[in-house]
Structures are given as structure tokens and as C-alpha cells.
Amino acid sequence: MRRRAALALPALLLARPARALQWRGTATQGALLIGQGAAGARLALDGQPVRVSPEGYFVLGFGRDHGPRATLAVNGSPQLIEVAPRHWDTQHITGLPPAQVTPDAATLERIRVERERLAVVRGIDSAATDFASGFGWPARGRISGIYGSQRILNGQPRQPHLALDVAGPVGTPIHAACAGRVTLAAEFHFFGRLLVLDHGHGVNTLYAHLSAIDVREGQRVSAGERIAAMGATGRVTGPHLHFGVSWFRTFLDPQPLLPG
Template sequence: MIARRHLLAAPALLLARPAAAVTWRGEPAQGALLVGRAAPGTRLALDGRAVRVSPEGLFAFGFGRDEDETATLAVTHPDGRAETRALAVRRRAWDVQNINGLPPAQVTPDDTALRRIMAERERLGAARAKDSARTDFAAPLAWPARGRVSGVFGSQRVLNGQPRQPHYGFDIAGPVGTPVSAALGGHVTLSGEFFFFGHLLVIDHGHGVNTLYAHLSERLVAEGEVVARGQVVARMGATGRVTGPHLHFSLSWYQTWLDPQPLLPPG
């Protein structure tokens, strides 16, 4: 009887074990990308939006530049237990510059340019909307180029009293031809020449995480190619709307621009 009681109790003990934790690296903050792991079979939703979880339990999500101070992460564990986590999203201060006296043509593009800009925006949006099963995003971010940091994420200019779109990239200045490498492995989803960005590439790293490389002098890979982390994919240039040669490097979670700088290794 004692042995039988132990056998009957065993399933109950297994069911009573706590569900595996949902963990991530990074701090919830405006502009942050969080990469985490949960038990396989876990379901997640951030503010009601489903977050893709790989069969191994890997996931990623991010917070925009102007994210609210709180977010809600809904977790459904593999055993069916549900919990809701309230996340405090740290606010950040952004640099805002007022520049007045510019010629109107430098502030507002003409109708022809605007039509081109809108068409390019749709192409870029489609590339950034990719939701592939790749998990390259789980690797550490590598520097895409070396040079002087000439621009940071989140800064904004007000031109002749008109607020411009915030700067959604991290700029690295250097000579034309400086090698540009893929910050993570992935799949090239866009390669083209754009009005503002000049020659650019977009690489999908899985689960909505993608990187963009702009103002290039040369693109060395084409749409559809799979690239490795650290592979040279382009060369730095001064194409598009620029004042000098540099790489505009952006990180996104789907359509949400994120700050890549805190994820890069020191130096």
C-alpha cells in the first residue's frame, strides 16, 4: 500500500512543480530590445499583441522611443497556468535641436519627391514586417562598422518650427568604402536606392527583429541572400540625404524602431 500511495502521488507532485521562468536580458526602457527564453510551449503577448516564441523557447520584443511608462506582458505557461506581469518601462531623455532660417526646399520635399518617398516607405514597411522563424536575433549584436559615432538614436530636429521625424538610427562616420558588416546573421529582405537613405540593405534576423544599413556606396549582397554575422555586406558611403560619409544603422522589432547602441559591445 505504501508503494502504491507513492505511485499515485507522483503525478500530483509533477503537476505541482512551478512553471519554468520567463527571463530576458536587458531592461524594459524606451528604445530597448529584450531577448529572452521561456519553456517550450509558452505563449506570450505584449499589450495584447502576440509575441512569437520559438520551439526552443526563444523570443524577442521591444519598446519604441516614446513608449508609455508601463506595459503588460501576458504569459501562458505550458501547463496552462496564466499570469500577467506589469512592466515598468524606463523613460529616456532625447536630444532635441531647433534650427531656423533654412530654405523651404530643405524642409519640405517637392511633390515628385514626396511621391517617391511614399512608395519607398511602403517597400521598407513590407520588409520590416517580416515574421520569420529565424532565431539569429538571439546572438549578441556586433558592430556593423568602425568609426566615429556621429549620431545617436532618438535625437530630433525642429526645422523652421516644424518637428522632423526623430533620428531612428545610430550613425558611424568614416571614409567612403569602409566595410559594413551584418550585425547579426539573417536573410536580406530589401536592397535598393532610396531618396533619404540612399543605397540601403535590410536584413531579417527572425521574430520581427531586423537591421537596416543606409547611405552605402556599394551593396555587396542581393535580396534573398542569407548572410552570416560579421560578413561584409556593403561599403560605407554618402548617398541619399547626408552631409558626409557615414553608416546609418537601425534596429527594429517589426515597425518599431529601437536603439542598437546599448546592445553593442564596448569599444
Template structure:
């Protein structure tokens, strides 16, 4: 005797056969404005964030950044080995931003003249080019170390009032340390810029793979050169008070390409915002 499945069951059978389990994805439990997000999707062939293609390591590691003013939701797209895309909606928690007032700065450091602005624009182009670097080794996935230890004197995202005038938010972490304090690389990577800049003085950029970059500003000395490979914790210079400062400190910035993110949460013991 021949047994036949009911028509409804027969129609459902191909869908059951074709179904695939969703890709395994690991992300931080809470994602906020200003976050550097390190994810893992071992079965992913490729990934994209907000329409931009992400590098994915052979182990499935990838990274993306959310700016200070990121909206409440972002879109991550993963593609499995069969070429099937999966869209994941990511909730982005808002943060509260402090106001920081700095007085006593030289007038030209708050309102540069025309010649200064020409220099600043040229330097910004070099910074932008360095931040476009995208190398394949995910050094960032090995974790970050403090480049110098000291009191936190400035936080990421705070609104800056300079000599009484509102200016752009502070997009970095300030560590109050004396001139000449040894400076260490926060993670392994390649030096993409080593230059004396108008606002940030002696400045180093190190790219840690997949467009993740750290910036070290106001240095008294730079001991590495552009193109040099460095390891996490390697001496790269000394802190100082060059550029626009009210006192000696290290300004530590972090970027995912052109997007500035908060370095504090990914440093050992750094608080979750």
C-alpha cells in the same frame, strides 16, 4: 478509526493540488523606452506582447520592441504547456532625449516637392512590407556585432531640427566613417530590401528572425541582394554619403516589425541608456 481533515483544510486541498509553479522567465534587469527586449521562457508554449502574438523558439527565446515614446508599463503574456496564461507587468524606464541641429541640407531634402512625396510614399510602402517579415530562426539571440567602427555622430531618439525646422526624431545610430569603409552584417539573417531610397540613399534591410530587422543607410555600394542569406560579420557593402546627409556616415537602424528601437545597447560595449 477514520480521521477526517477539518472542513477548511479539505476545501483548500484541491487548490494545493492544482497549483502550478510560475513559468521561469528571463528578461533584462532594466528595460527602457526604445529597447529591443530579448527574453527567455523555456516552459512557454506561446507568448504575447501588448496583444500581439510573439514567436517563441523551441528553446523559449522571444523578442519584442518598445518605441521611443513607450509608456511606463507594458504587458507580457506567457502561456504554459497546459494552456494556462500568465500575465507579467513590465516596468519601462523613461529616457532623456537630446536635441540635434543640422544645417546646410538641400531644401528638397527638408521640404520635398509633390513628385518627391509620391516617391517617398511608395518607398515607405516597400519599407513597411520588408519590416513585416517574420522568420522562425532567432539569429538575434546570438548577439550583434558592430557593422562599422567609428565616432558616434548621432544617437537614437534625438529631436531633429533641420535647417531650423523641427522634424521627426532620429531613430537610429550614426557612425561617422569615410566613404568606402567596409560594411558588415550586424547579425545573421536574410536580406529583405536592397534599394536606393530618397532619404536614406542606398539602403539594406536584414531580418534576423521574429521580426527583428537592422537597416543600413547612405551606402556607397550594396554587395548583397534581396532574399540572400548572410552571416554575422559578413561583408555586405560599403559606407557612403547617399541620400539626405551632411557628410559620409553609416546610419544603423533597428526595428521590431514597425517599431523602431535603439541598436546601441545591444552592440558590444554599447552603453545602457
């Protein structure tokens, strides 16, 4: 299941040390860049410290609505990165029952608690560098939803869709897109049964709407290992995998990270 994506390797030349920072990927809204070459360097992106491994691995992430420029400080010296804008699809849906647009008080409280629980595991900054090996498809099927799109329900903007949806029959095997550690295995209102894997340096993958979970919290999994089965749990219109990638609490676009 797992193949390393073939991505460009831009370089940011530094005044010191002489070695360049290099990363796979393109700096766009929604992008995760996987870099190396900064062993011993101090990095910060837009003022936030960036972990650098002893081997020089690091990651940079740009959210869906990131501005046109980012500042990467290297050993205290600021360097500008141009962040290319993207166009996001918008869908207007009207005539829905109010309960489908605004949940009741008890459901809203459940959603709040679940969001806090998810934020905790997505905030983990482990020293692992599993992300450096790249990502593979967690499942194959029809792409039924893309990152960045947004629905307007009865005139009310909803949160943008911050994942990639892969549709298929209930029971379709789901595999770990990258080696990592299971930090969350639970059932949420919107996501249904879900898993979160930590791949190091704040990089996480999320697998939602599962019909079955085959692993437990704290378990170490290998890239390509079966971890769950596709389902239709939570708020869905049909069986599919909701596959998310995040850098700490910023959801990013999974699709550019996956093999063609």
C-alpha cells in the same frame, strides 16, 4: 567584428510553468529584450502576440515613446513590466531653404512608396532565431548620431532619428551585425543605397547611405560578413553608416545591443 554583448538577465517569475522567463537587457524606451525560457508558452505584449521558438526564444521591443508600463500576458495571465523613460536630445535649426524642409509633390510620392516598401519587409515574422546570438558592430568609427534625438527645422518638428550613425571614409567596409537574410537591397530618397536584414521574430537591421552593396535580396549572410561599403548617398551631410534595429515596424536603439 561580432561579439556577444554582455547584458543583465532579469527574470519574470510565472505562476505556470514554474520556469522563469529571462531576457538580456533592461526595459527602457527604445529597448530590445532577447529572452528565453518560455518554450510552449503563449506570450503577448500590450495585446500583440509574441512568437516563441521551439527552444523558447522570444523578443520584446519598446519604442522611443513607449509609456511607463507594458503588459506581458503569459498563458493569458497579465504581468506588468516597468518601462524606464529616457531623455532625448532636441536640436533647433533655422534659416533653411523651404525645399530642404518640405519636398515637392513628386518627391513626397516617392517617399510614400518607399516607406510602404520598407514597411513590408520590416513586417516579416520569420521563424529564424539568429537574433539570439547577439549583435556586433557593423562598422567602427566616430559616433555622429544617436537614437532618439530630434531636429526642429524652421520651427517644424521632424521625425526623430531612430538609428545609430557611425562616421568614416567612403568605402569603409560594412559587416552584418548578426546572421540573417537580405530582405531589401535598394536605393531610397532619404536613405540612399540601403540594405535590410531579417534576423527572425520580426527583428531587422537596416544599413543606409551606402556607397556599394555587396549582397543581393534573398541571400543568407553570416555574422561579421562584409555586405556593403560606407558612403554618402541619399540625404546626408557627410559619409557615414545609418544603422537601425527594429522589431517589426518599431525602430529601437542599437547601441545597448552592441559590445562596449
